[in-house]
Amino acid sequence: MVALLSIENINQNIRNLEYAVRGPLVIRAVQLAREIEQGEKKPFVSVIRANIGDCHAMNQKPLTFYRQVLACASKPELMETDHSLPEDVKTRVRDLLHACGGQSVGAYSDACGIELIRRQCANYIEKRDGISADWKNIFLTTGASEVVKTILSFVNNSRIDGQPVGVMIPIPQYPLYSATICELGMHQVSYYLDEERDWRLDLEELERAYASESSKCDIRVLVVINPANPTGAVLSRENICQVIEFAVRHNLLIIADEVYQHNIWADDAQFHSFKRCMSDMNVKSELVSMMSASKGYMGECGLRGGYGEMVNFEPEVQAVFYKLLSARLCSSVLGQITMSCVVNPPEKGEPSYELFINEKEKILADLKAKAKLVADTFNSIEGIRCNKVAGAMYAFPQIYLPEKSIKAAEEAGQKPDFFYLMALLEEAGICVVPGSGFGQRPGTFHFRTTILPQPDTFDEMMTRFKKFHKSFIERYS
């Protein structure tokens, strides 16, 4: 019997899409870890995975408050039987369950999420920005990834006889964007971030990118990631205002990926939301901003909580978007409740506050220290250059590869950065992601590493890295 589905007759956009964060290097890393578990001998005792912003997988401990709320919401009897539960946890859970169908997290919520939590998100945004936020503009999702996919699909009005819709994305970018653009048959318009100036977002480069592609597609969307994944840059207020002016000039919907808004490390950096800047400029153009429970200090990736805020949308357009959400019923209610913890944490004076704030500040302080250490360490290695990590969870160092290694990679049919990093994995047991997965200027080579490994592992990783790099360079000089 001949197969109905072949590599040639499935959706070719899906065939072509790439998502390097979970690519072949990671698959090999998992395999290596298993081989070690089964007793095989390797040049290292463990595989260190710095390929993904997955805090708990790197042994960051969950916050007590979050898990008390989740456990209680799942099993409300705990409120009667577990006398160690603080009162503010119980109050929150009672309110949340009251907002659930049948007082159970097992009931579907409204398609946009539980109203109470949407209101809490709006309060959080109001406090953050000092301007009003309408809870009706908030929709709760299965992580921020779902915001990106649904919004891009929503504006994708390319017709059979028309041009594809163009989406401007930074290079380097988080590959969810390029993958989704490819999946939806949209056109990627790349603007390069300026590595020489701490990955700054340049207005001239935006204009250049727009002009160079505007004849090939109908450019409708501008994606900005701030604080940035993978570069670790944080935009200044002035820079954001320039970007908004650019978007207005060219009639572009702004998608502001602001999931790292809690992750600010550089002393001179500060998070400014696109929404607030737009409001200050008195601009009334459409904007979607997103937030997640996976990043920040909480790092609850597996619970898949996120929200999007729609700003300045026409009501009838927004209604169509919400109709689209309704067909997938709702996002995980426990994911929504995790978002509730993010936007409505214990406040001063509440019984959970002390422990919460200690745990939170410890995590943030550790990350801040590692953000500095990672850049310093890479910069101390000859042939590697790393910008400061001002925010987010990653560094994106450049590696200067010897010509011989580039040739060897080509002979192996591999990209030079991939070739280097596969050797790093096989010889030193370190898994990071090649720059080619995020995009980089032609002829340059990078990798993305998270700053998440715990201090001991982090030191071990840096030691192994230095040793490997030296040996690799010697081999190909």
Next chain:
Amino acid sequence: MVALLSIENINQNIRNLEYAVRGPLVIRAVQLAREIEQGEKKPFVSVIRANIGDCHAMNQKPLTFYRQVLACASKPELMETDHSLPEDVKTRVRDLLHACGGQSVGAYSDACGIELIRRQCANYIEKRDGISADWKNIFLTTGASEVVKTILSFVNNSRIDGQPVGVMIPIPQYPLYSATICELGMHQVSYYLDEERDWRLDLEELERAYASESSKCDIRVLVVINPANPTGAVLSRENICQVIEFAVRHNLLIIADEVYQHNIWADDAQFHSFKRCMSDMNVKSELVSMMSASKGYMGECGLRGGYGEMVNFEPEVQAVFYKLLSARLCSSVLGQITMSCVVNPPEKGEPSYELFINEKEKILADLKAKAKLVADTFNSIEGIRCNKVAGAMYAFPQIYLPEKSIKAAEEAGQKPDFFYLMALLEEAGICVVPGSGFGQRPGTFHFRTTILPQPDTFDEMMTRFKKFHKSFIERYS
């Protein structure tokens, strides 16, 4: 400032899609409930919502075992402090956490889900079917809805110059299918179920539907819902084998929506999986089967757990599908753990078994009684005719509407079934879904009601319904 996004320049497929289960009637029902809460006087004291298969929202209680596992997985310290927890719960949670990154449900899982749970799903399928199942063919999802959307997108290879891909779906159907087909720009090929013969799936009708549309599109997929939503029919083994022969004859991928496999009510009905029937027939064609934590006896809709099983796919094709899943990182880990409870419940001899089986059997017995009662009651009303509810959670009765009411509906610019049901909602406070949302033969009118209201509410609903129907018919005679 002119809006960038208007109803005309967004994705028109999304503009056009419909999802009646969450449509205008439901929006009005929510509004009515709020008005009552705020003290407004209505002809009824409460709105009874039978529009959606949402067990917990209808006050079905969660199973103790499920919630113990979820609470413990969220807050593992409970295993030390909560002495009421049975040992088998603790053992399961320990195994599950061991399979999570950093032993936390807050870590991302593999894109296809936690390997341990995929293996448990495979074991469950093996036990159910008596034939082998490979855990590598199982992928865990955000409810079964995600299986449908990703698989349809995956096979959607329509090119700019080519025909759309055709998807055969039953009429009446669950509107996720028509909505997704519309969203993806695919072509819906409707085959009618035979209401006169208990909503049987007829081979001749499949052939007729195929022949009538095959010149307009490239028909590649056949969707079968068994047990059926919204009709409540359960396919016989013989019927399934006929369908498989049909699919093989026309080179169709079968999507078997088997989420109601635990919901069998008629004494002469039995669940047969498509996979098992295919195996018995020695057919090696591609099949995707899906299961969910939202239905069955557990009804954990809000936790968004589901799985898909890919059968007989070429390995390289399956690898591309898994790559697609990787770009959305993973489904909710607590949703995955809920699926683990579904496929790996307490076994005889384990401490949780007695309570679990009592709770489960009570729920199933209640549903079974209501399945019979709902059909009997509707059949006792003049002008309504209801087939037996052999399985799933719904009845799909036909209403014979007076000519005058059809005219009145047309004058109001409404579909006649919608017109009737809006009156039912306004006058009797009962929210069900019009047949037009699921599809029905032209000139016939139906509605879908769940069998979920608890006994008291159910009686009240039937009383109100009878009274309303009589008054409506009199008004328009």
